[in-house]
Amino acid sequence: MPDFSPTQYAVPLFVIAVLAEMLWAKFRSPQAYEPRDTLVSLAFGLGSTVAGGLFGGLAIYLFIAAYDYRVFDFGTEWWSIWWAWPLCFVLDDLKYYWVHRAGHRIRWMWASHVNHHSSQHYNLSTALRQSWTGAFTFGLLFALPLILLGFHPVMIAICGGFNLIYQFWIHTEAIDRMPRWFEAVMNTPSHHRVHHATNPRYLDRNYAGVFIIWDKMFGTFEAERDDEQIRYGIIKQLGSFNLLWAVFHEWIGMIGDIWRAPWKHKLSYLLREPGWSHDGSRDTSDTIRQRWRARTGQINQTESVARRNLIADPGEAA
Known part of the structure; x- marks a missing residue:
């Protein structure tokens, strides 16, 4: 199977989308972007890419070693089994829900994940605030059940890449509500604004990556309200644009x-x-x-x- 990283192909689309939202913000919501905050977000994105290159080998070594102990074997041409891909994507998203929830409820993991919530602005550049220190938490262990079930690490990585791409567009205030049927099943800008809020009503809610159904199943869903303005960031705000x-x-x-x-x-x-x-x-x-x-x-x-x-x-x- 050829080497394929979906996020690499999505980068130009990310750039175009950020520029388009900046143009929208200029005329409709000038407070949506703050230049220094945006620069910090971009630096986060660059740094997380470098950190992934430096420490990604640890995950590869762990996953390849675990794959030898898989319960089910999809064969050497696992990549051609069409039904395994959507199944892997759904299960990987369920995995994401739990690792994300742990990232808010275990301080060791929050020390890494807090990076993503540290901006008091909510725009597409906020999606780029990815951690530099994720390799120093045990979040990788949440993927081991999928590997032991027989899903190849490359398949999981590709599904995770598409999951990450999906989550990019929901970091915006430019989109109000999606159709009701879509809001009922999928994660949306409305649902994810709740997740980034510091309002007491919204704290530690809507952990979903792609499918909001996980939050509804496990009791962590909260709908966005029109009568309460959202405040973004973290409980104790950074008060600084110092990247380190x-x-x-x-x-x-x-x-x-x-x-x-x-x-x-x-x-x-x-x-x-x-x-x-x-x-x-x-x-x-x-x-x-x-x-x-x-x-x-x-x-x-x-x-x-x-x-x-x-x-x-x-x-x-x-």
Whole structure:
């Protein structure tokens, strides 16, 4: 099978689309683009490409080694089995949902994924904010079940490339809503704006890559509302256009927390959700949402406090 990388062929289309959106923004939404922010996004994209070239060999070695232990064998001409491609694409997207969800709920993985959410603007250049440090998390392990099922690593890589291409166009405010049937099944700009929002209602919602049905199946779907303006970025905004700080700030914060924490809590600062603290002094997306629900009358204050205590019991502080 010839070497094929779908993202390489899509790059010219990405450039044309960004330029077209910039033109749209000039006349319809001038605040959509900020020059320094856009430059940082472009630098992220370039850096992630370099990082992929430097550390991609690790993934290739791991996947090829695991492929020898596959349960099913599609034969030496696996690439010609037509039905395997759509099946692989769907299963790879399900895999993406779970690795993406883990990227928001495990701080070690969030330290890498936070890069993608660090812009306070939402435009096609934001899609280029890809991590430089993904190889230092265990996200690669989520692909192992597909390999053990018999899907060749090259097939998975190609399907993943098309998945990434699909996700590019949903990073825009230029498109309001798609037809209802499309919104019901597919990830769209509307659904993904929710995912990039810092509003308490929207935190840690809509993890989908291509098919929004996963969020509906696993209870993480939230529809965009017309009566609430979206605020983009992260809970504690960067406040800087320094590229290196944008790339590494969460790694620095996490390592600092681990260093200062009592021994029995050190591992939790690595594996618990972002914002967790052993003394309950910080907020996670769960506590922010619970407090918002209590404030808006969706739950009573007693329930909110009880749930917060379950997340981080001050009595456990040391």
